[in-house]
Amino acid sequence: MKLFCNKNHWKIENGKLILGADTDERLAEQLTKMMARLEAEVRLEIYDQICAIDFTTNKKQIVKSGIENVALQVQDMCAQIVLGENK
Numbered sequence: 001m002k003l004f005c006n007k008n009h010w011k012i013e014n015g016k017l018i019l020g021a022d023t024d025e026r027l028a029e030q031l032t033k034m035m036a037r038l039e040a041e042v043r044l045e046i047y048d049q050i051c052a053i054d055f056t057t058n059k060k061q062i063v064k065s066g067i068e069n070v071a072l073q074v075q076d077m078c079a080q081i082v083l084g085e086n087k
Contacts, residue, residue, distance in 0.1 A: 049081045 011018050017035050019028050055062065055074075062070050 046082055050078050053077060053081075 011020075017031065019031065053074075062073075065073065
């Protein structure tokens with residue numbers, strides 16, 4: 001079974017997968033499955049990175065910041081990971 005050919009059957013517009021008009025149903029189904037698989041893998045990688053955050057290294061600073069600031073810092077750290085800005 002041939003998955004790809006020289007024709008452009010799809011494009012990504014505004015972050016969405018757009019299938020071409022000449023795309024047959026089987027290819028469309030395969031592309032949709034491929035995108036779902038990629039999304040699942042990206043989500044798992046992000047989840048793993050967020051779970052790997054070590055919050056115990058700066059306990060004194062965390063306690064000093066207060067609970068509201070800590071929640072905002074954690075939210076910011078998670079957002080940075082999702083956006084790929086995690087250093």
